[in-house]
Amino acid sequence: MKIKNIFFIALMCMSFIAKAQKDSIPTRVLDSVTVNTILKKNYYLTLTDGTSIFAGKKTNVLYDVTMEGNLAANVQRTAFAKIPGLKMWEMDGAGTQLNIGARGTDSHRCIEMNMRQNGYNTNSDEFGYPENHYTIPLEAIQEVQYVRGSSALQFGPQFGGMLNFILKQGDSTKPITVESNQTAGSNNFFNSYNAVGGTSGKINYYAYYDYRHGDGWRDNQAFNYHAYYANFQYNFNSKGSIAFQFSRTDYVQQIAGGLTDAQFNANPKQSVRARNFFQPEINIPAIVFNYNLSAQTHVQVLSNMVIGQRNSVQFINSPDIKDTFNTTINSYNPRQVDRDYYSGFTTEARLLHNYNFGNNTSTLVAGVRYFNEDTKRKQKGVGTTGSNFDLSLTKPYGIDLKLHTTNYAAFIENIFSITNNLLIVPGVRYEIINSSMDGLINNATSNVSYKNKRTFPLGGVGLQYQLAKSTQFYANISQAYRPYLYANITPATQLDKIDPNLKDSKGHDIDLGIRGNINHVFRFDINPYYLFYGNRVGLLSFKGSDSATHLLTTNIGNSVSKGVEAYTELIIWKQSYTSFISVFNSLAYNHSRYTSGTLNKAGINTNIKGNYVENSPDWIEKAGINFQYRNMNTGFQYSYTSKNYNDALNTVSSTNGVTGLIPAYHVWDWSFNYQITKQYAFAAGINNFTNEHYFNRRITMYPGPGILPADGRTFYITAKIKI
Numbered sequence: 197m198k199i200k201n202i203f204f205i206a207l208m209c210m211s212f213i214a215k216a217q218k219d220s221i222p223t224r225v226l227d228s229v230t231v232n233t234i235l236k237k238n239y240y241l242t243l244t245d246g247t248s249i250f251a252g253k254k255t256n257v258l259y260d261v262t263m264e265g266n267l268a269a270n271v272q273r274t275a276f277a278k279i280p281g282l283k284m285w286e287m288d289g290a291g292t293q294l295n296i297g298a299r300g301t302d303s304h305r306c307i308e309m310n311m312r313q314n315g316y317n318t319n320s321d322e323f324g325y326p327e328n329h330y331t332i333p334l335e336a337i338q339e340v341q342y343v344r345g346s347s348a349l350q351f352g353p354q355f356g357g358m359l360n361f362i363l364k365q366g367d368s369t370k371p372i373t374v375e376s377n378q379t380a381g382s383n384n385f386f387n388s389y390n391a392v393g394g395t396s397g398k399i400n401y402y403a404y405y406d407y408r409h410g411d412g413w414r415d416n417q418a419f420n421y422h423a424y425y426a427n428f429q430y431n432f433n434s435k436g437s438i439a440f441q442f443s444r445t446d447y448v449q450q451i452a453g454g455l456t457d458a459q460f461n462a463n464p465k466q467s468v469r470a471r472n473f474f475q476p477e478i479n480i481p482a483i484v485f486n487y488n489l490s491a492q493t494h495v496q497v498l499s500n501m502v503i504g505q506r507n508s509v510q511f512i513n514s515p516d517i518k519d520t521f522n523t524t525i526n527s528y529n530p531r532q533v534d535r536d537y538y539s540g541f542t543t544e545a546r547l548l549h550n551y552n553f554g555n556n557t558s559t560l561v562a563g564v565r566y567f568n569e570d571t572k573r574k575q576k577g578v579g580t581t582g583s584n585f586d587l588s589l590t591k592p593y594g595i596d597l598k599l600h601t602t603n604y605a606a607f608i609e610n611i612f613s614i615t616n617n618l619l620i621v622p623g624v625r626y627e628i629i630n631s632s633m634d635g636l637i638n639n640a641t642s643n644v645s646y647k648n649k650r651t652f653p654l655g656g657v658g659l660q661y662q663l664a665k666s667t668q669f670y671a672n673i674s675q676a677y678r679p680y681l682y683a684n685i686t687p688a689t690q691l692d693k694i695d696p697n698l699k700d701s702k703g704h705d706i707d708l709g710i711r712g713n714i715n716h717v718f719r720f721d722i723n724p725y726y727l728f729y730g731n732r733v734g735l736l737s738f739k740g741s742d743s744a745t746h747l748l749t750t751n752i753g754n755s756v757s758k759g760v761e762a763y764t765e766l767i768i769w770k771q772s773y774t775s776f777i778s779v780f781n782s783l784a785y786n787h788s789r790y791t792s793g794t795l796n797k798a799g800i801n802t803n804i805k806g807n808y809v810e811n812s813p814d815w816i817e818k819a820g821i822n823f824q825y826r827n828m829n830t831g832f833q834y835s836y837t838s839k840n841y842n843d844a845l846n847t848v849s850s851t852n853g854v855t856g857l858i859p860a861y862h863v864w865d866w867s868f869n870y871q872i873t874k875q876y877a878f879a880a881g882i883n884n885f886t887n888e889h890y891f892n893r894r895i896t897m898y899p900g901p902g903i904l905p906a907d908g909r910t911f912y913i914t915a916k917i918k919i
Contacts, residue, residue, distance in 0.1 A: 237262065239278070239719060239763070240711060241341060243611065243619075243660075246315070246486075247496040247546035248350055249561045250343065251611050252621040252658025252670050254707040254723055254761075258340040260364070264820075264831060265867050266881055266912050267334040268379035268387035268408070272296065274833055274865050274883075275334050277818040279342055280761040281784030283811065283837075285893045286906040288412055289385065289883075290419040292447050294331055298344070299705075299727045300757035300788030300809040301356040304895075305329065308678065309356035310347060314363060314441065316482050316500040320538050321569045322352065323629055324601045324682040329506050330478040331445050333406040333423050335377055335389045338364045345705025345727060346674040349609050349623040349656050350561065353677035355703065355729060363425065366393030366402040374919055381912035385410035400429045413907040414452045415467040421447035429484075436487035446477040448585055451508075454515045454895065454902020456853035464889045464905040468515050471531060473585040474899060478504035478538075492550040502540040502569075507587055508898060509533050509579050514852035515902040525581070533577035533587055534898075540569035556613030567603035571682075573635075597635035597644065599682050604628040621658035621672075627651065629679055637686060646685055650700060652677060667712030675704045676727075684733050684749055693738075695750035703728040720764045727757040729809075734844065737796040745799050752844075753793020755809045759786040774826050781819045788812035795844050804844050811858070811893070813840040827871040835863040842894040853902040854894060861890035879914040883907065 241250035241257050256279045265274025270291025272284045285295030285303045294311075297303035305327040311318045318330045339362040343351070347358035367373040372394040379387040386409055393402035406423040422445065429439035453469030482500035489495060509531050511519045522529050546563035576594030580586050609623030633646040656674030663669055678701040685694050709723035734752035737745055765780040788809035794801045815838040822831035838860045841847065847855040867881035887909040894903050 239713075239765075240721065241343070244548060244559055244561075245341075247494055247548040247561060247563070249548075249559060249609050249611055249621060249623075251619050252660040253346045253672050254344040254670070254709060254725070256340075256342040260338050263334065263337070263340070264822075264833065265865055266379075266381075266883055268377065268389065268912065268914060269381070269385065269883075270294070270331065270334050271865075271883060273818075273835055273863065274867070276340070277820065277833055277835070278763065278765075278780060278782055279340075280763050280782040280818070281759075281786060281816055283813065283816060283892075285904075287893060287899065287904040288414070288417055288419075288449075288452075289383065289907045289910055290410060290412065290417075290421065290447075290449060291334075291408070292331055292419060292421050292449055294328060296356075296359065297811070298356055299725065299759075299786060300729065300755060300812045303811060303893075306356070306359065308354055310352040310354045310358040312351070312358065312360040313443065313480070314482070314484060315360060315496070316480075316484070316498045316544070317352075317542050317567075318478075318480060318502065320478075320502060320504075320506070320536075321540060321571055321599075321601055322542075322567055322603060323679045324569070324599055324631055325536075325571060326354075326681075329476040329504065330443070330480060330502070331423070332361050332363070332443075333387075333389060333404070333408075335406070336363050336391070336404050336423075336425060338362050344707060344725070345676050346656060346658065346672040346707065348654050348674050348676050348705075349607055349625045350563070352605075353625070353627060353654055353675075355676045355678055355701075355705070355727065363427070364391070364393070364402055364404075365427070365429075366395055366400045368395050368400065370394050371396045375917070377914055377916045379912055379914040381410075382910035383411045383413055385910070385912065398431045400431065402427045408447075412450075412452065413910060414465050414905060416450050416470045416472075417452045417467070419447060419449040421445070421449075434488075436485075438486075439482075439484040441480075441482040441484065443480040443482075444478065446475070448473060448475045450585075451510065451899040453510075454853060454900030454904055456515050456851065456902060457849060457856065459515060460853070460889075460891065460903045460905060464891075465908070469511060469519055471519060471528065471583045472510040472512075472899070473508065475507045475585065475587075476504065478502065494548045496546045497543070498546075499541075499543040501542075502538055504538050506536040506538075507534070509585065509587055510898070512898070512901070514854055515900075516852045527581040528583070530581050530590060531579040532575075533579040533589060533593075534575040535577075535587065536574075537572040538569065539571075540567070542567045553613055556616065558613045559611040560608070561610070562608040563606070565603070565605040567601070567605075569601045571597075571599040573597040573599060573682075595635070595637045595686070597633055597637070597682075597686070600630075600632045602630040617662040619658075619660040621660070623656055623658075623674075625654040627654065627677070631679070631682075633682060633685065642687075644686065650679065652702075663710070664712070666714065667710070669710050670707070671709070672707045673704060675702070676729075677702050680733050687749075688747075692747045692749070695748055698733070698749065699731045699751050701729060701731045701733065701751075703730050716767075717770075718764070718766045721762070723761045725757075725759060725761065729755045729757070732790075732793065734793075735796045736794060736801050737799050747796060752795050753790050753804065755788060755790045755793075757786055757788040757809065757812070759784065759814075775824060777821065777823050779819070779821045782817070783819075784816045785814060786812060786816070787814060790844060793844070797845055802845060804846075807844055807846045808841050810844055811840055811842055813838040813858075813860075829869045831867050833865045833867075835865070837861055837892060854896050854900070856894060858892055858894060859890070861888060861892070862886075863888050863890070875917055875919050877916040877918075879916065880912065882909065882911045884909050 452467035578591035
């Protein structure tokens with residue numbers, strides 16, 4: 197019997213147990229009340245939270261009740277709309293990947309963000325290969341915390357900032373609560389989210405199982421996704437607790453592949469790849485320990501592992517090359533097999549202490565981190581000529597590497613309360629990164645051996661001034677750092693060279709802003725910013741001693757991203773807390789350009805000063821209107837993204853679709869929710885209801901190459917029960 201069926205049977209049994217317990221106790225049914233939480237919850241993080249300081253920083257917070265749209269399909273465009281400036285890569289309707297970037301950073305699997313769940317890291321490798329292959333079902337999220345570049349001091353040096361997903365916990369007032377959301381939609385989409393939680397004595401628990409499948413909007417885009425999570429928290433007393441958590445996501449997804457411009461214009465639903473598949477499996481066991489040493493001192497220790505693999509089998513050529521039957525070998529051509537195996541361990545210990553500074557209370561946060569990760573990378577294996585998902589080999593891997601990263605870090609940050617209204621928040625972080633790589637490349641003919649140790653400090657300072665009871669000014673400057681990746685020091689061919697003086701990327705992020713909330717009717721956050729990104733890595737051409745043209749991986753230039761992020765929300769009509777109309781606007785202007793640089797173009801080194809930074813549009817707009825009347829809620833959302841380019845050369849077009857302009861696009865979404873009773877609810881919606889044909893990603897590698905179209909018009913309906 198499949199595990200999903202076992203879980204479903206167990207869930208139904210627990211539902212009957214919960215119902216029986218409810219019916220066995222005399223109760224009085226009260227009228228349900230829906231409270232307007234839209235403008236009463238914070239939209240930015242408080243001065244401190246747990247063992248973290250957020251004063252004087254650009255922060256955003258979302259809650260489960262404020263995330264809108266099709267959460268069952270992880271539609272990021274609507275769920276994260278109220279965080280201005282996020283650039284999200286949309287390649288399918290599966291919701292199996294999160295692809296988020298901001299301020300000129302790469303969106304690809306959140307590669308330039310510090311990704312966390314319940315406070316601990318989920319990136320596959322923090323530095324050498326920091327892609328995030330683990331994807332949380334959005335229906336499981338209780339709170340989203342996002343800190344921009346100033347997160348570098350407390351969490352890590354990433355330019356994109358820190359994004360932390362806090363998952364739901366068991367009901368503290370009941371021994372058992374059961375939740376089940378069943379969603380069906382276009383293209384044979386189905387998602388089943390089932391959870392159970394509660395509190396018994398000193399134990400709080402919560403667990404979910406999420407199953408999702410569909411055929412996809414495009415041809416050859418079928419997927420099967422599973423996600424599991426269990427959290428058992430033991431509360432010693434009012435001072436401390438320890439939680440044991442386990443998370444897993446795994447899926448097999450057919451990859452429709454990229455298109456040329458001509459193919460996209462003729463039919464964006466088409467696919468010229470039917471034999472390509474992708475399969476990640478990520479397991480994250482974790483222990484979270486919290487203890488209040490006193491009323492003023494709190495300690496937290498987080499330990500977790502990231503264990504898993506990332507596998508793909510593909511006919512990986514540009515879309516103008518057809519994957520056809522080869523009459524010479526009487527079969528299709530062999531596919532390429534790539535496999536990664538991850539084994540990482542992280543421990544962080546953090547302390548927050550409040551103390552008197554003059555006549556005011558100040559706060560100190562300090563912490564240390566140890567990170568150790570091994571990756572076994574096997575790529576360019578010759579796979580089968582078949583059409584199904586099959587990782588078998590007919591010839592050995594062309595790349596067989598062992599990658600290792602060890603990281604030690606320590607930080608200290610302090611809120612100095614100069615007056616009741618003025619806070620100054622300096623901080624410093626110190627990082628030690630040891631990286632090594634050994635193995636074979638070029639079909640096992642070339643040995644690779646690399647070792648490097650980097651040590652560097654990061655500094656920053658923030659300021660916050662309370663202008664009025666609910667209005668504050670904030671400012672922050674903080675350094676950021678991105679070590680070059682393992683891919684940067686792995687030559688693709690024997691003609692490629694790696695600059696022995698290759699440097700890590702360094703820079704800084706500056707924020708100025710004013711935010712506030714007026715009478716819980718109007719709220720705002722307007723934030724100019726400046727991000728300097730130095731020593732970007734790219735390719736230059738040069739003539740070798742053999743007179744052949746070689747490609748050199750080196751530092752090719754610097755970029756600057758500057759602009760304004762502005763969020764406003766207003767209740768334009770209100771009858772009661774359960775009946776109102778609200779509108780929001782989430783606007784970002786981001787001017788990301790190369791301020792210096794040279795890059796290889798067809799064997800000629802070309803100046804790229806003044807060019808757009810890759811995949812960085814000038815304008816990102818999200819706006820919406822929401823109408824709630826008692827237990828019914830409906831809303832429309834508009835999304836706009838201006839043009840951008842997928843390469844630093846700002847190529848306008850190419851015959852194979854791999855490089856070129858990404859045109860501006862507009863998307864409309866509609867959602868509807870109705871709380872039938874306290875236990876039962878219904879939701880529905882239409883994504884992209886004007887059926888806009890657009891794309892926001894061209895790519896030179898997996899899962900393309902070529903244009904990756906976003907979904908056209910799709911619908912969904914959801915039935916919910918919580919008892």
